[in-house]
Amino acid sequence: MKPLLLAAALALAGTASPGAFAADDAARATPADAARPAAAPAADARRASAFKPGNVTAARLAAADADGADWLAHGRTYGEQRYSPLRAINAGNVARLGVAWTQKIDWDQGVEATPIVVDGVMVTTGPYSIVYAFDAATGRPLWKYDPEVPRDKGGEGCCGVVNRGVAVWEGKVYVGAYDGRLVALDARDGRLLWQVDTRLDPNRSYTITGAPRVVKGKVLIGNGGAEFGVRGYVTAYDAATGRQAWRFFTVPGDPDLPPEDKAMEIARKTWSGRGWLRWGGGGTVWDSMAYDPKLDLLYIGVGNGSPFNYDFRSDGKGDNLFLSSIVALRPDTGEYVWHYQTTPADMYDYTATQSIVLADLDIDGRRRQVLMQAPKNGFFYVLDRATGELLSAEPFVPVNWASRIDKATGRPVLTGKANYLDGEGAKLVMPSFLGGHNWQPMSFHPGTGLVYLPAQETMAGLEAQKEPLFLPTKKVVNIGLDVPDLPEDPKVVQQIAGAWKGRLLAWDPVKQKAAWTVEYPTAWNGGTLATAGNLVFQGTADGRAVAYAADTGRKLWEAPVNSGAMAGPVTYSVKGVQYVSFMVGWGGSFPNITGPLSLAAKVKPEARVVTFRLDGKAALPAPKHAPAEQPEPPALGASAEELTVGRRMFNGLCANCHGINAVSGGVVPDLRYLTPAKHEAFNGIVAGARMQRGMPSFAEVLKPEDMRLIHEYLVKRAHDLKDGR
Template sequence: MLATCKLSSCLLRGFIASLGFISLVSCENTSNIAGGNNNDIIMSGTDGDDWPAFGRTYDEQHYSPLTEINGGNVATLGLAWKIDLPVSNVTFTQPLEVGGILYYTIGYSVISAVDATTGKELWIYDPHVTDEIGEKQRASWGPRGIAYWNGKIIASTLDGKLFAVSASSGKLLWSQDTTEGPNDGRFISGAPRVFRGKVIIGHGGADTGNVRGYVTAYNADTGARLWRFYTVPGDPAKGFEDDAQRMAAKTWRGEWWKRGGGGTAWNAFTYDAELDRIYVGTGNGAPWNQELRSPGGGDNLFLSSVVALDANTGKYVWHYQTNPGESWDFNSTMDMTLATVNIDGKSRRILMHAPKNGFFYVLDRDSGKLISAEPYTTVNWAKSIDLQTGRPVENPEARFPDGKGRIQPGSAGGHNWMAQAFSPQTGLLYLPTTERGMSYDRTGIDAKSWQRQPNMVLDSGYKRNPITAPFPAGPEYASALKAWNPVTQRPAWSIPQRGLFNGGVLATAGNLVFQGNAEGYLVAYAADTGKVLWRFNAQNGILAAPIAYRVNGRQYLTVLTGFGAIAGGMGPDSARLGWDYRQQQRRVLTFVLGGRETLPPYKKEVEPILRTPDFKIDAALALEGATIFGRKCMACHGPGAIAGGTGPDLRKSAIVPDMDVFDQIVRQGAAKGLGMPEFDELKAHDLQALQHYVRQQAALAKDE
């Protein structure tokens, strides 16, 4: 018997509803659908029937062995069914499929279960995150996926909780707070990974708080905490948790613990079933600027590293650091894909890793030693990676001897969190890449007096000039999908793409590679040549990776569409592609050979810039507002107030000129339940400055 859902009413109507922020449903149900009970389903999924984990199997290859859909017939692939999704800045999550049921999450960790062949709703679970999230709502991200284990769906929340619901009914089974307190600055934006009865999760927060990174393993059946590994050392006076922390502390200078240190593992984990190890990808320093974080230098372990841990105990095994003394937001939190390949006539167990810094690393999984490393995108911060030491040969200019400079890749990275895929069939890894630099300026910053901005505000430790004019978009083709050969360290083929970011990747044994792109198409490429074999107009940009599975002997492919929640800097790039927050056609799309479902006709409606000639702009106030906007608003509403799909374009909003309503939403949190955080620390003068800045940007804008 199918579940019946009770829809929650919208929190705000009328004028405030014009914001378009997310309003989701909670659901009561009594369904009893078989959710599967195979504890080894992630390891034993060689038949490809299910997609039970983020990368399908433990090795994070994002590869399906299914061949029903292949290069010879993919041209007949058609839409089987669709689900229209509510307005949200989080529809880039990767779904799961087990036993004919598809599971996906959007918004603030609202999980849905549907029939994988029809899209018919079975149940919905809403954890009501915004009821108590507080300042962490400002993180503007959302979990990128969910996990399955033993009849359970395991998910995380932006405020730092990990929870499990029944895969058959959606009933809450357990919940754990993974943070060290409600105000510790930690939040979760990545997908949990399950391995042999354990679930591992990390957290974010190093960009906005004095945060010390860690990862934690829990019992997947009960939620009981099993072990925790800190990715940077704490205060030596309090003692070290283990020998790894004692070793790492020798690579730090000053009183780093007072500023957290960083190293947050916010995205990628990989379980090595052969060696019974967990590989953890760690993040940037807190703050980015090493002169503030660790005066006098040092490698600052375990920032920007791949760390191997014993899966049962969490004990340190080995590490490889991609950026000693990290100072540019060069996360190593990107995918770590496992494979066994032939190199120089020898079979090697390898780990493939393309972090933000622009180099593609091949590591020996047994020892952690570097096998090879070559740039996969434009790099100017280092000349090469020394194969003997494993360390980068840095360009001296990258440390800003004059106090400032431009680094490529920039903080967006040459590769970000969008999933890469590896095909054992072709031996190629399919990598979504980006070309973009960034300017850094630390002049005039005093390490002794510097203090981080409070209230969950992005503060890198570099000087940021007020954004007083629209931020320019990057090159028309600022990214590419590359088929990378990990043995030769060269691309087999490369497809230039529009937009700063494009979607995650799926490879299949049908000699196919699927990827959604920034232009709004789901595309199938020949895995060996890169030839375009099929395109579907999804009517929306796509960031999520597709999945493939088989039900009743038929192969299906599912992807979520939606563009947003990347970073504030992408605003002009995606706005140029037309992805407005309110206008997006967010959906779950499922395909099958011969599918005949169609999407309704769609024409992008360009909402005009709101012109208010009677509003007298005060230039001095607008300049103040530019600084406030850059710190508190840009992440969602875009640089120069040019939004790119993450939040509404405030230059077009009738709310901003109305100070009473603007105050209710921004300072009083009237739209908190709809996705708009509360900024109660702002004063009336601050809000007025923001108002004048946004109206100034509207006046400067050209009609689209």
């Protein structure tokens, strides 16, 4: 069973720290900064003459390709290509990159943000949705805002207290707080201006991990929580006031009530029974969006069903719109225009929330306005973005659930090999619920015509549960399937881990095949950035920043960054000097849940910003890789039968953070290393004694005897480790 955790209370206000904040080991700009050109380029001069903090407008975004000095939006432009026209750093000189500055941020957990850079100011986020503003040239802290998300709130989401960044618009900074609030800050000093609660139902486990987007004066934000029994939607708020402008639901509501709009009337015909009401239905819009100003269409990516088990959710009938779909809307009103469903009747967690990239391509002798996506299900899709017509779809990783996508119908041709609901027991599914591509953003280079895709080969054994399961807090549910036990034998686990592979694909979307490939030792590598300097930048799971030639894939440069770098890097220019910046910090679902498999990365979750420039001379502090000494574990006092029960409870409730079979991926404590004092205090910790340090309370779920059995399993695993098992 995919692990679950529980919920905590909502914080309604936050704190800002105007001015500087503590910078424990910040590496400052070196005397080499004095060598920067004295005369700023024309674009820099124009900005200096009319400086206004956070001055991002529709006109500036429309002209972003003519002036690439800034990174104004999540994907740099509305089309989310993550391509920069800057070329001062190029294939010929990239080997000279050195650290310009680095800043440590507060929480050493998963870091997934794309920084926004406007007129020399970088604004980014870290765990618990904390917002940081830096001088983009020197790293000098300007301000920090902590929305004070309850520190045990991580129990209410699937994949860590992560955040993928802010939006900046007309003097304001917008961030989605993990507990479901949308917060607007003053770009000058981080002062709170307004905040709204985006949750449809505060008794359900809604979260926010995605970055807001701003289109036509409206802030757009979706939510997470599809694994925890919520109904999905995306909401638009007035950027000035926070007043709700519209809300588009992605799954239908109560069938006894009239549908909210035409889209819900269409969707309702594709659902069966009433199970989704209890389970929420899912379909959360937790990440990708893009906008085409000429067509005036907003594109959203929609997530998985709740629960995964299609029989529980919809009596095993219907396509279940708009799960696992790309949907086009009118940004003024939220009106439905068209949709394309990548995985009808989703039962694998095959979200379509991965990067949506807009481009114009020559296909079959015709210039086409296209939308591209490589969702979890392993197929790369090219659609006509005006109509939603499928132009092509081909697998980019090994896939066994479908043989192909039928061009005439746009539907997958199912193999039956992965249907764990057919009554024949567990099935091996490729890709796994982690996907052939997850949230790590891909980029597109209009010069090479290639998409740079952080792909991965993953697999999982899935088996249907016999009956639904609800937990008493916040109506949290499980996902309706069992994941067969991962063996405890470390040698067997390493063999399994060897089958999980990561790679960088330079994908030709016209030919629908790879132009070149770079293999990595593990999955869960970072997002990509393409530049006019014939470069592709990417962070890796094993703690490196790397640059490749965009046309050939030849590695041109790499540097250590202390920790796994998952986020998409950015590039920008200040006073004529180009910088490349990586948000660094290991975490998220892969290292948290699949600890035994993610250990191939061998990194710690050290959270920081690392920024490079040509001939940078700043020092990156040494990584914190000191090996831990295992304390002597207490005597084991449980029977084999009791240990089996303890293992099941641990993997069902605790592995979401602490790793399957109690093997941590290194982001949160490895419980095989508990000290005697923590063994003694175990029940109190599980009951909530460390809530403010991020450990949720399980007092409403676990009885003292349950806690004892989980503890005994951890004692057993500590002895296994001590004995080399």
